[in-house]
Amino acid sequence: MMHRDALWHRGLALVAVLWMVAALSLLVASVIAVSRGSTQSAQNHTALVRATAIGDAGIQLALTEWRHEPSMHDRLFVRRYVFGGRVVDVELIPSSAYIDISTAPLDLLQALLVVAGGLDPAAAETLAARIVDWRDPDDRASPGGGSELAPYLAAGLSVRPRNGPFLGKEDLLQVAGIGLDLFARIEPLITVWGASGRVDPQFAPERVLFVLAQGDAGRVAAIMEQRSRGGATLDTSALNPAHVGGGGASVLHARATVTMEDGARVARSRWLEIWPGPDGTPWQAVATEPARYLPAPPN
Structure with missing residues (x-):
């Protein structure tokens, strides 16, 4: 009987040891995973810091060249530089674009909202009216689904229409119904420093031209x-003349794209x-926009 009890206790001890070894193995694996994640995060942060410095250097150099080449002011100013083996492409685009x-x-x-935001026309009409109501000086709702206070109160939002101009692009997120996904889709096409309500097609990025052309690729x-x-x-006769014009903007969008050693592209923008x-x-x-990784170009 004592021999059997001793074997039973030894078995329990062995099971306990095995459980402890398994627990320690899991702990070590977790520590390694966390360490690897922290290392990768640190490497990504370091890469973004370097890309930011390179992008800013390219922007400064492009601005210096642009300032001394007034003959280039009526066309898109594009330059490519190489800093420390990194290629940086810089565009200087008037805000009127x-x-x-x-x-x-x-x-x-x-x-x-339809062409770039991907909304159906009815939803786009409602949100466009809300944008106008957010910025206009009166408290009357615009036709077509616009509203002043009603959707903000109904949703329990603390923000209210400013009844004044947008001070930054991110202010658009305060308009009831505009979420982060929609904002991300239209953010590259908008500004708050345009000279007028029209767009200068001479400088407009291709995606902005798609909006002006109502999505007509031709x-x-x-x-x-x-x-x-x-x-x-x-020749802009194919575009709505009420939307075409601009010019005279005193703000430039300086956009730098840095190509890293691994082929990743990082964007850095300053207004x-x-x-x-x-x-x-x-x-x-x-305004200065933080550096961010760009999606890989399509094959």
């Missing part, structure tokens, strides 16, 4: 082909007013 959410008319906002291709030939005059800054430079930043 984007859709100004503070001044764009209702139908242009609706086209933005019209966009024709305009892009004209721009590639140079010249300050475009700069072309007026002497307090530090003596001939421009001053009005």
